[in-house]
Structures are given as structure tokens and as C-alpha cells.
Amino acid sequence: MNSRILIVDDSTTVRRMVNMTLTSAGYEVWEASNGAEAIESLEHQIPDLVITDVNMPEMDGLTFVRTARGNPRIPKIPILVLTTVNDPSFKEQGRLAGATGWLCKPFQPTKLCDAVRVVLARRTS
């Protein structure tokens, strides 16, 4: 079975780009447009990996990571942050919140797929 990935980003265009990249690589993908939507989605359907933006309305990415990690109904799946934010202090906040990795936009499709592969392999090993 193909690994399943939830993409969380408020930008339709970025979601489409990430979706196309991952779908082409053989993953099953679905989307949420902010952290609150993603939490709701995770309570019904658990992916193998989540990729989330940081700056989003309703619930930002770091709050989403903290909320997901603190929710006993959501298993500890890997969460990659994909953002334009390249500030080391934000990265550290992401790590402390429980993120698995930090990818800075603009992303290169091959690097995104490599990171996804590594993180999913870590999970199954």
C-alpha cells in the first residue's frame, strides 16, 4: 500500500504543487487548509506523514504541531514543516513543538521527496 500524506497549507497553489510532487512519486495525498482543519482531519483519518506550513490563518503550523502532539487520539506520526520561515529560532521552536523536520521554501521537488522517503523509512525501521 502506498504511504499516505496529509498536506496542510493555506495556499491553494502550494498545496497543488506539493500534491503533484508527492502524487507523482506514488504517495496517496489529501489536504487541509490550516491547522484546525488538519486536527479535525487527523481525528478521522491517520496518514503516515504530515507536511505543514507555518503561517496560516485559524491555526498556525507550530500550534498545529503542539496540538497534534498533545492530543491522545492522534498517534505520533512524523510532521515535516514546509515554510518560507528560515529563522533558526523558529526552527528550534518547531523542534521543541515536536516537528520531525524543517524544510524551507521554495522547495525543490527531488529534495522534498528525499526528505519524505527518509522520514518514512525511519518510521518503519
Place this chain on the structure above:
Amino acid sequence: MNDATNGKDRVTIYVGDVHAAAHPTEVRTLLGSCIAVCLFDPKQCIGGMNHFLLPEGSHAADEDPTRFGVYAIDDLIGKLMMLGADRRRMVAKVFGGAHVLGMRESDDGVPQRNVKFARGFLQDEGFKILAEDVGGYQPRIVVFSTCDGKARVKRLARSGMVERVARQHLSVPAEPPKFGDVTLF
């Protein structure tokens, strides 16, 4: 280039540059077939402008991604949100897409593709386009004020300016942005 006059910063941007500001700044650029998208949050008075060459690139590692609209607009949105803007309030202005450098008018030409891309991207993202000045045969200088969202456009006589636009397209931004890093914790 960055200088200050009458308490207002003045910044000139070139191909591949993206500038956002939360303090009063006049961002200016010279456009040929390129596009400048300006975004503005009227409540926070935060605005910015980018300047891109083509809609999309080939994802090569040595390419400057913000020379391409798909990254340049996303980067501008991200920078504005980092400064405190709310994307739900952002409104847009679009400039450029002129037929310079001997370009002829055609549906698949660079200027038309650029204009179509910018309009489509902004529409998909839900940003209202308040004003645009696109197409034509003359280069433009655009000056965008980040504190009130106002833009001034000066269309330029073609002689002499075309060479300036061509030189600009070959220029490299002072700090060329690269594709982002990957950090696994």
C-alpha cells in the same frame, strides 16, 4: 538598493527580488515583459512587491527560484505574513507583461503567459486584484507604497529603456535566494 527620503525608505528591486515592509517604504522596479505583483494588508498597513521573469522554472538546483512567479508570489505572501499581515485581507495589484525586446504578441508569448499566470495565481489564492496595468509595448517603472497600497506607474519611451531592461534581466540580485534547506531533527 536601499535609501531613505523624508522618513520613508526607498528600495529598488530587480528580477528575482521580493521585498516586504511593515514600515513606510517606496518599492520601485523597472519592468519589461516581467511582472511585479504588489500585495497589501490595509488593516496592518503592510505591503510588498516582487519582480519575476517567468511563471515557472525547471527546479534546477542552481536556479534562482524567485525569478519565477510561482515562488516569487508565495515568498511575498510568506514575508508579509511574517511581518503580521493576514492573507485573508490582502489585496493585489499587477504590473508588467509588456512586449519589449522584439517580442511579438501571441497567446503563448512570455508577456501573455506572465500576465495569465499572475491573474490565475491571485485568483486561485483568493486575492482581489484592485488594479493592474499590463501588456502594451512600453517598459514601465512601478513605485509601490507599502504603507497605503498606492502604486504609481510611468510608461517609458522605448528607445534606450529596452537595453536597460535587457541588462536588468541578465543581472543577478545582490543576495540570490536559493532553494530552501532541509533539516531533519
